[in-house]
Amino acid sequence: MRCDAARNRERVLAAALELYRERGGAFTVEEVASRAGVGVGTVYRRFPTKNALLDELARPFFEQLLTTAQAAHGHPEPAERLEVFIRAMAEQHAIDGVRSGRLWDAAVARPLRDEYVRTLGLILAEARAAGRVRADVEPYDVGVVVWSITGLIDATQHAAPVIWRRYLDLLVDSLRPGGERPLATRPVTQGDWEDLVAASPVLRLG
Amino acid sequence: MRCDAARNRERVLAAALELYRERGGAFTVEEVASRAGVGVGTVYRRFPTKNALLDELARPFFEQLLTTAQAAHGHPEPAERLEVFIRAMAEQHAIDGVRSGRLWDAAVARPLRDEYVRTLGLILAEARAAGRVRADVEPYDVGVVVWSITGLIDATQHAAPVIWRRYLDLLVDSLRPGGERPLATRPVTQGDWEDLVAASPVLRLG
Amino acid sequence: MRCDAARNRERVLAAALELYRERGGAFTVEEVASRAGVGVGTVYRRFPTKNALLDELARPFFEQLLTTAQAAHGHPEPAERLEVFIRAMAEQHAIDGVRSGRLWDAAVARPLRDEYVRTLGLILAEARAAGRVRADVEPYDVGVVVWSITGLIDATQHAAPVIWRRYLDLLVDSLRPGGERPLATRPVTQGDWEDLVAASPVLRLG
Amino acid sequence: MRCDAARNRERVLAAALELYRERGGAFTVEEVASRAGVGVGTVYRRFPTKNALLDELARPFFEQLLTTAQAAHGHPEPAERLEVFIRAMAEQHAIDGVRSGRLWDAAVARPLRDEYVRTLGLILAEARAAGRVRADVEPYDVGVVVWSITGLIDATQHAAPVIWRRYLDLLVDSLRPGGERPLATRPVTQGDWEDLVAASPVLRLG
DNA sequence: CATGAATGAGTCTTCATTCAT
DNA sequence: CATGAATGAAGACTCATTCAT
Numbered sequence: 077m078r079c080d081a082a083r084n085r086e087r088v089l090a091a092a093l094e095l096y097r098e099r100g101g102a103f104t105v106e107e108v109a110s111r112a113g114v115g116v117g118t119v120y121r122r123f124p125t126k127n128a129l130l131d132e133l134a135r136p137f138f139e140q141l142l143t144t145a146q147a148a149h150g151h152p153e154p155a156e157r158l159e160v161f162i163r164a165m166a167e168q169h170a171i172d173g174v175r176s177g178r179l180w181d182a183a184v185a186r187p188l189r190d191e192y193v194r195t196l197g198l199i200l201a202e203a204r205a206a207g208r209v210r211a212d213v214e215p216y217d218v219g220v221v222v223w224s225i226t227g228l229i230d231a232t233q234h235a236a237p238v239i240w241r242r243y244l245d246l247l248v249d250s251l252r253p254g255g256e257r258p259l260a261t262r263p264v265t266q267g268d269w270e271d272l273v274a275a276s277p278v279l280r281l282g
Numbered sequence: 283m284r285c286d287a288a289r290n291r292e293r294v295l296a297a298a299l300e301l302y303r304e305r306g307g308a309f310t311v312e313e314v315a316s317r318a319g320v321g322v323g324t325v326y327r328r329f330p331t332k333n334a335l336l337d338e339l340a341r342p343f344f345e346q347l348l349t350t351a352q353a354a355h356g357h358p359e360p361a362e363r364l365e366v367f368i369r370a371m372a373e374q375h376a377i378d379g380v381r382s383g384r385l386w387d388a389a390v391a392r393p394l395r396d397e398y399v400r401t402l403g404l405i406l407a408e409a410r411a412a413g414r415v416r417a418d419v420e421p422y423d424v425g426v427v428v429w430s431i432t433g434l435i436d437a438t439q440h441a442a443p444v445i446w447r448r449y450l451d452l453l454v455d456s457l458r459p460g461g462e463r464p465l466a467t468r469p470v471t472q473g474d475w476e477d478l479v480a481a482s483p484v485l486r487l488g
Numbered sequence: 489m490r491c492d493a494a495r496n497r498e499r500v501l502a503a504a505l506e507l508y509r510e511r512g513g514a515f516t517v518e519e520v521a522s523r524a525g526v527g528v529g530t531v532y533r534r535f536p537t538k539n540a541l542l543d544e545l546a547r548p549f550f551e552q553l554l555t556t557a558q559a560a561h562g563h564p565e566p567a568e569r570l571e572v573f574i575r576a577m578a579e580q581h582a583i584d585g586v587r588s589g590r591l592w593d594a595a596v597a598r599p600l601r602d603e604y605v606r607t608l609g610l611i612l613a614e615a616r617a618a619g620r621v622r623a624d625v626e627p628y629d630v631g632v633v634v635w636s637i638t639g640l641i642d643a644t645q646h647a648a649p650v651i652w653r654r655y656l657d658l659l660v661d662s663l664r665p666g667g668e669r670p671l672a673t674r675p676v677t678q679g680d681w682e683d684l685v686a687a688s689p690v691l692r693l694g
Numbered sequence: 695m696r697c698d699a700a701r702n703r704e705r706v707l708a709a710a711l712e713l714y715r716e717r718g719g720a721f722t723v724e725e726v727a728s729r730a731g732v733g734v735g736t737v738y739r740r741f742p743t744k745n746a747l748l749d750e751l752a753r754p755f756f757e758q759l760l761t762t763a764q765a766a767h768g769h770p771e772p773a774e775r776l777e778v779f780i781r782a783m784a785e786q787h788a789i790d791g792v793r794s795g796r797l798w799d800a801a802v803a804r805p806l807r808d809e810y811v812r813t814l815g816l817i818l819a820e821a822r823a824a825g826r827v828r829a830d831v832e833p834y835d836v837g838v839v840v841w842s843i844t845g846l847i848d849a850t851q852h853a854a855p856v857i858w859r860r861y862l863d864l865l866v867d868s869l870r871p872g873g874e875r876p877l878a879t880r881p882v883t884q885g886d887w888e889d890l891v892a893a894s895p896v897l898r899l900g
Numbered sequence: 901c902a903t904g905a906a907t908g909a910g911t912c913t914t915c916a917t918t919c920a921t
Numbered sequence: 922c923a924t925g926a927a928t929g930a931a932g933a934c935t936c937a938t939t940c941a942t
Contacts, residue, residue: 120935121905246423261451327922528929636842654879673860722937
């Protein structure tokens with residue numbers, strides 16, 4: 077029965093993901109169960125809590141995000157990698173369709189996040205070496221840029237994808253060197269980043 | 283009695299605003315009532331529904347936003363107005379402390395939003411005339427820029443305000459002319475904008 | 489509406505008491521509500537928790553117990569008071585019909601319990617002065633004697649009241665002086681008593 | 695396979711007994727199964743119902759009780775047997791650690807109970823012949839005395855064993871002859887005793 | 901036979917909204 | 922008008938029991 081069980085687990089996860097995409101946390105466990113074609117008890121057998129279920133949604137999301145980041149880092153032309161990275165992150169986020177909101181804070185995302193930031197640091201270093209990025213931009217700045225674009229994607233993906241694409245163009249351009257004025261505010265640190273993630277809008281229901 | 287009634291209405295609104303700032307929609311009507319020093323019945327006398335009450339929170343918020351925009355437009359140096367405008371919007375949003383989320387979509391915000399966009403158009407035209415902005419930026423692009431920064435402010439205002447400030451610096455810089463590549467995506471239209479607003483994350487509880 | 493509210497509160501309490509007598513904690517809040525002729529919400533308005541409701545059941549029970557103890561202490565003949573006390577406690581417990589189980593431990597019972605033990609101490613002192621009790625019996629011993637008889641009453645009150653009455657006769661007799669052998673075990677202390685109360689069988693449902 | 699099956703049955707029983715001692719009925723069948731190292735299905739193969747399992751717990755308990763009673767009856771000095779019996783019952787109950795509550799009523803206990811009462815009758819007759827017990831005490835009275843002490847043991851065994859030991863001393867003393875007043879209530883009959891057992895507090899979960 | 905996955909009725913609790921006083 | 926009591930539909934979670942593998 078391992079096999080059936082695994083299938084049901086996937087169904088539950090799929091149902092939850094669907095609902096999360098549609099309504100961002102505002103669904104009942106019963107809905108998940110019935111959409112997955114199982115009883116509530118089955119949901120609770122696999123996930124001790126509704127929140128645990130939501131957390132589990134984060135795993136494939138971040139795994140994919142990390143894969144995308146690493147693929148960008150593997151791009152043949154180092155000088156292009158930063159732009160490729162940012163655009164790829166946005167595309168994947170749009171394709172995935174998850175409203176990332178709460179998920180960045182899921183326990184499961186922690187190690188993946190770290191690896192993600194590390195990759196981002198490598199990419200930025202290369203872009204800097206190639207003179208393809210403003211000198212005053214730091215790794216976490218790029219993280220914030222991506223974070224901000226995902227917020228826009230979440231909100232506009234279905235209704236008006238043109239918005240985030242145009243905004244993305246602008247953002248990408250903003251990172252390029254040339255005639256920039258020095259940034260007045262100090263760079264974003266890891267601690268700031270943690271705070272950002274921890275404070276990201278909670279879409280869960282009470 | 284009119285006077286008492288009006289006072290009660292204000293109290294309720296003030297209490298709701300406080301709670302909204304603290305917990306973003308995750309509060310009960312009883313809490314609003316008790317913080318306002320009235321009974322629930324009184325809240326329901328003034329506002330037919332909890333959602334109606336939340337909508338009403340949007341009015342002063344947008345009025346203030348509009349005032350801020352107009353003040354920026356009144357800035358003595360036309361060439362500076364765009365930057366002043368963007369920074370002022372961010373500051374006011376941060377000061378106001380409202381998580382704007384749902385509020386842009388409130389019925390009450392409609393006329394104010396239009397006026398806001400009109401003002402923004404004027405400011406942008408002046409900036410363009412003064413050569414202080416990329417030629418390919420359109421009014422709604424600025425709207426989106428401001429919208430995106432407010433998302434960051436909402437999330438980081440308490441925990442790490444440095445984040446949004448630095449990001450704001452970068453954004454402001456990104457709008458300046460000089461060496462930019464043409465934007466690949468078409469400008470944001472009014473329709474896109476409406477969609478953005480309508481799809482903004484709903485922070486209401488179920 | 490104060491009046492109605494108070495009436496409803498009483499009804500809820502009465503319904504809960506009835507059910508507690510019948511089934512000792514094994515009832516649902518919905519049952520309490522429907523037997524009281526109100527909705528569940530009304531129950532929860534008055535009592536934040538099912539356990540809080542059960543605790544509240546303890547109050548009149550212990551108040552009555554204390555009253556009974558004090559009445560016994562007021563008995564005209566000091567020498568008789570101890571026996572009168574023990575018999576009265578048993579009678580009242582039987583009349584009240586509460587399975588005392590959990591109630592001794594209710595927060596509300598604390599101060600009443602202390603007063604109860606104090607009264608018991610006075611009565612015992614008088615009985616000793618009158619030579620009507622074994623010299624080696626201490627106040628908490630009497631408390632335990634009463635506690636043990638209530639256990640029997642709880643279990644047999646409906647089915648075979650003769651049992652506890654006969655046992656009570658025996659117990660009362662056992663406290664009288666004359667030919668007794670010294671008790672081998674040290675007296676019960678206040679700490680022991682607290683432990684007894686705290687460990688009394690929990691009849692609440694999970 | 696018989697052998698495995700029997701082993702499993704014992705394991706389940708042992709696990710259930712452990713849990714019953716720890717939490718008196720407030721455990722799940724899954725807990726029993728996992729502590730026994732089997733699946734729930736296996737538990738249900740051996741015991742049709744959770745209650746049936748609990749009933750089965752009574753068997754060794756009563757067998758031991760009976761053994762203890764018979765050992766007391768075999769005590770070399772007939773005159774001492776009653777006291778030895780009572781003390782031994784208490785000790786065994788305390789050692790065994792079962793909260794006897796529900797168990798006296800288990801179907802399985804019926805024949806053992808009868809034998810137990812018979813033994814008790816023999817012991818009492820001997821004590822009476824030796825003039826070591828009040829003349830008005832009947833067999834079932836002794837049963838009730840033991841029953842009442844077990845209630846105290848259940849409640850205080852872990853927290854304050856001194857309590858039941860002292861109470862036991864008092865009870866033992868109370869049965870001795872000398873200066874007693876006649877008991878006002880009629881003796882306990884077999885029917886009363888059955889009622890007592892049947893009404894003993896139900897510790898089962900809903 | 902053993903396993904443990906699946907079930908779903910049942911429990912407590914919350915809260916927007918209505919309505920008697 | 923104001924009050925706050927009453928309502929009851931949900932919702933998250935538990936667990937004895939059944940049943941497919």
